[in-house]
Amino acid sequence: MDSATENWDPALIKLLTSLKEVQSDGEDVAFLSELLQSKQLHALVQAHNKIVANGKDDKFYPLLSNAMQVTLEVFQMLADVISVSKEYEELLSLLQKPHFQAILCTHDAVAQKDYYPHLPDVPSDADDEEETVKIVQLVKSDEPLGGAQSAEPIVGATIKTDEETGKIVIARVMHGGAADRSGLIHAGDEVIEVNGISVENKTPSDVLAILQSSEGTITFKLVPSFGKGGSRESKVRVRALFNYNSSDDPYIPCKEAGLDFKKGDILHIVSQDDAYWWQARREGDRVMRAGLIPSRALQEGRIIHERQTDPQTMDGNPALCSPATASSDCGPKTPCSPNPTATALLPCKSTPKVKKIIYDIKENDDFDREIIPTYEEVARLYPRPGLIRPIVLVGAPGVGRNELRRRLIATDPEKYVTPIPFTSRPQKASEQNGKEYVFVSREKMEQDISEGKFIEHGEYKGNLYGTSAESVESIVNSGRVCVISPHWQALKMLRTPRLRPYIVFIRPPSLDRLVETRTSANARSTFDKDSSRSFTDEEFNDIIRSSNRINFLYGYMFDEEIVNEDLASALTQLLKASWKVQSEPLWVPASWVQ
Numbered sequence: 001m002d003s004a005t006e007n008w009d010p011a012l013i014k015l016l017t018s019l020k021e022v023q024s025d026g027e028d029v030a031f032l033s034e035l036l037q038s039k040q041l042h043a044l045v046q047a048h049n050k051i052v053a054n055g056k057d058d059k060f061y062p063l064l065s066n067a068m069q070v071t072l073e074v075f076q077m078l079a080d081v082i083s084v085s086k087e088y089e090e091l092l093s094l095l096q097k098p099h100f101q102a103i104l105c106t107h108d109a110v111a112q113k114d115y116y117p118h119l120p121d122v123p124s125d126a127d128d129e130e131e132t133v134k135i136v137q138l139v140k141s142d143e144p145l146g147g148a149q150s151a152e153p154i155v156g157a158t159i160k161t162d163e164e165t166g167k168i169v170i171a172r173v174m175h176g177g178a179a180d181r182s183g184l185i186h187a188g189d190e191v192i193e194v195n196g197i198s199v200e201n202k203t204p205s206d207v208l209a210i211l212q213s214s215e216g217t218i219t220f221k222l223v224p225s226f227g228k229g230g231s232r233e234s235k236v237r238v239r240a241l242f243n244y245n246s247s248d249d250p251y252i253p254c255k256e257a258g259l260d261f262k263k264g265d266i267l268h269i270v271s272q273d274d275a276y277w278w279q280a281r282r283e284g285d286r287v288m289r290a291g292l293i294p295s296r297a298l299q300e301g302r303i304i305h306e307r308q309t310d311p312q313t314m315d316g317n318p319a320l321c322s323p324a325t326a327s328s329d330c331g332p333k334t335p336c337s338p339n340p341t342a343t344a345l346l347p348c349k350s351t352p353k354v355k356k357i358i359y360d361i362k363e364n365d366d367f368d369r370e371i372i373p374t375y376e377e378v379a380r381l382y383p384r385p386g387l388i389r390p391i392v393l394v395g396a397p398g399v400g401r402n403e404l405r406r407r408l409i410a411t412d413p414e415k416y417v418t419p420i421p422f423t424s425r426p427q428k429a430s431e432q433n434g435k436e437y438v439f440v441s442r443e444k445m446e447q448d449i450s451e452g453k454f455i456e457h458g459e460y461k462g463n464l465y466g467t468s469a470e471s472v473e474s475i476v477n478s479g480r481v482c483v484i485s486p487h488w489q490a491l492k493m494l495r496t497p498r499l500r501p502y503i504v505f506i507r508p509p510s511l512d513r514l515v516e517t518r519t520s521a522n523a524r525s526t527f528d529k530d531s532s533r534s535f536t537d538e539e540f541n542d543i544i545r546s547s548n549r550i551n552f553l554y555g556y557m558f559d560e561e562i563v564n565e566d567l568a569s570a571l572t573q574l575l576k577a578s579w580k581v582q583s584e585p586l587w588v589p590a591s592w593v594q
């Protein structure tokens, strides 16, 4: 062994020696010899040997593989006690550092062995004429999976009679179910025998009876359908924009396989193979098996059909009155309809299946009918230190957005800032340009408004007022938290990849509590800008009505809801929301992170 080969791996030296013995001048041998002597290969072999050697050592075993998740939980705990001590704040800021997060992320990838290559399916050269049969054994479990169109439940898959051949075939394999986990059963596979019993000329119900009577292990004899199965799990995440309850859905091919969800839930779409029924899991659920949900096309079709058959239907979206929101939206005190005079909301309890709301279309001419609320594709946006998303407080006029904004800013005026509004009104002698207002000419302001530079604007006593997108951006770029409480109609201008706002919907409590809290605090009505007086009963009703309407029209844009009943607890929730924005990865429209 010469000095050049001193540190070489013995296996490589052996290979090289035997290669020399080949005594060939061939190009291939020369190439191989060069490769075996290359520095890069030796470095790789050494790295591999080190990993293998260390892998045997117990002290390098990962204690957990979800360090990122644990850190999020720590964030949550720290957010609750952040005001208690400086150390907590320091810890939070350390944990937020991108390098630290990158280490944790890498740690998890290594601990989960996420670096193993995903090998393609083994190609099959099987002759169509020659039937290859596979025997698959699965342990019968209690997986609540039921039949498809003419199918019956079997361990995480459904079966049906093939229309052309009349044979029993696997209709669908549920992602994460026992059949899927086995990796051996695929959609399209033909079932020949179950537990040794031939299924020839049998119906799916007959097969179900065989399955139900079997105990423990079930053995399937299948003819594989090459090319159809084994679809890779998709990575698409969506935010549900409607509530879904599979037991109320007469069209779902298999009720037991349905996945119920609420508006706002994040769903991991694992398969879109079927045009009408997607397979999904709720993000964060520990359940491995996916469930069936209506595809976007199917849900859109349903909503359009509902709107066409009943033009007065408010949205075709069962969300507002479905049981999930029944307590807040369907009770007698807070009717779902934004306009009680035109309300045709049927009490949820007695008729749970009727979930639509009728409203007076004349009063809602700005209702945006193009939006068909089904699913919004989302992705995680990681917090970027020094670039905090603006916090936008929206809600019905008079609900308390400005009060909450003021209180939030008062907790730390250095950190929380609101943009200085622009106005076309003449500057008073006592005023300083850029302090209370930025004074500009009417022409300039009109020009900027027409160019879309203002996120909101309005006219009061002949003068224009508005907030520019640029002033929001400059606060964000200065590392502070921009807090705004615009009119809800500004939402469409605001919710852009450029501004990436975190939208908090401020909801009123029930009518009784609204009246009670505002009266005891001697709250001032915001309906009459010219005089200071309390809210009237009609105004309290208006707050509830417009809140329901805003929620209906723009609810899909809200990141969070805070009920403004008690000011102190609403502020605490707002502070928590602010910490979340600064420290946690949050779901945003996928286009914002591309």
Ligand SMILES: Nc1ncnc2c1ncn2[C@@H]1O[C@H](COP(=O)(O)OP(=O)(O)OP(=O)(O)O)[C@@H](O)[C@H]1O
Residues within 6 Å of the ligand: 395, 396, 397, 398, 399, 400, 401, 402, 403, 404, 485, 517, 518, 521, 522, 523, 524, 525, 526, 527, 564, 565, 566, 567
């Ligand atoms: N939770 C609460 N309890 C008691 N009073 C409240 C509460 N929230 C707000 N108020 C009071 O209600 C009044 C209206 O609040 P605020 O000015 O914040 O409304 P707003 O949503 O900003 O309305 P507008 O958009 O019309 O200006 C104020 O007097 C405020 O102090």
